[in-house]
Amino acid sequence: MISLEQIRSISKATPSKIIFLVLDGLGGLPHPDPGVTELETAVTPNLDMLARDGVCGLSVIVSAGITPGSAPGHLAIFGYDPLIPQHQIGRGVLGALGIGLELRDGDAAARGNFCTVDDGGLVTDRRAGRISSEKCAELCDMLTGMSVDDVDISVHPEKEHRFVAIFRGKGLSSALSDSDPQRVGLAPLDIQALSPGADTAASVANKFIAAARERLDGLQPANMVLLRGFAKYPPEVPRMDEVFKLNPAAVASYPMYRGLARVVGMHVLDTGTTIEEEITTVVENYDVYDFFFIHVKGTDSAGEDGDFDRKVKVIEEVDAALPLLTELEPDVIVVTGDHSTPALLKGHSWHPVPFLLYSKYCRRDGVEEFSERACAGGALGNFPAVDIMPLALANALKLDKYGA
Secondary structure, three states: OOOHHHHHHHEOOOOOOEEEEEEOOEEOOOOOOOOOOHHHHOOOHHHHHHHHHOEEEEEEOOOOOOOOOHHHHHHHHOOOOOOOHHHOOOHHHHHHHHOOOOOOOOOEEEEEEEEEEOOOOOEEEOOOOOOOHHHHHHHHHHHOOEEEOOEEEEEEEEEOOEEEEEEEOOOOOOOEOOOOOOOOOOOOOOOOEOOHHHHHHHHHHHHHHHHHHHHHOOOOOOOEEEEEEEEOOOOOOOOHHHHOOOOEEEEOOOHHHHHHHHHOOOEEOOOOOOHHHHHHHHHHOOOOOOEEEEEEOHHHHHHHOOOHHHHHHHHHHHHHHOHHHHOOOOOEEEEEOOOEOOOOOOOOEOOOEEEEEEOOOOOOOOOOOOOHHHHHOOOOOEEEHHHHHHHHHHHOOOEOOOOO
16 A cells, blocks of 8 residues: 555646545445335436546455544545544544634544433434534533633534533543443443543543533433544644645535644535535535535435435435536546444444445446446455545546556
């Protein structure tokens, strides 16, 4: 696998344009009846056309059998090996950056969910019914401003049931376990110190969770919080403009993905919440940038909710809006996901993700539709997600020859 430094040595700036359309959680599993996936069920004439005229495969995001989180999934797509320590970034930092918070030296940030627990303290809904963002803001106001053992805690709404908690004080560590058990029917976990110096931070976090439960007691459906992804300042990740010689822009309505885009040096554009609004933002800024990352969250949310039909509908909405992009005639279009989120599993999974690349320089491979089964027979086969960026750059004629 080629390194970022090796890519840097052969990349070059050109006028050509690249569009990455990322349908979060795109991959699925066959519904028992009629035995096809969400993508195979969806009516997608425009995606099928790109697949016929492009080259396809299945992208292995981290490694065979490994279920990726959203951050490593996107970093891999952008060409950053998610297994390298300096590329491992906690969700707390990404959430904070995504909503425009500034972290001070020594701060620790955590990603939070409002959730529902029953009278026995067991989690019955990890997302509290996906409460509205407005309700989330009200609940954050109830929790912010606490001080625990000389550590000040502020709570900030992200989107729907998600929030960011900032812990500000001396001697804090981000080497903490999560309190989220990741499935219903279990009690929230006690946060544990993962290094000898993290005991104080673990104690503060657990006391905050206990206080939050007291303040939320009696409310429905959000009567408890779950914390995960503790992090401090992100590591120094090489910027996309430095490594790939790109002028990149991100179009994402969901805060965490805006934060992730900022970490790798993308310009984050203001946009609406619908798929059509996101694509319109690309159209309006098309002359300014040469790389666009478009993030679609709805596929992942539907998969996590186990809503097969809603995930099908989101895919069809993307397909209906796709002509707005193809009419721009970009040099390269990539369509893929950061991981699979089958409605059957109601969560992320390890399954490789459908991938297509369209350019006038790619070798067509005989694939007739954009689906898991069709992509499995594509010319790219099963390939590492970190190869996506070099493939896109090459097809945009943005890489020089490597070696003599």
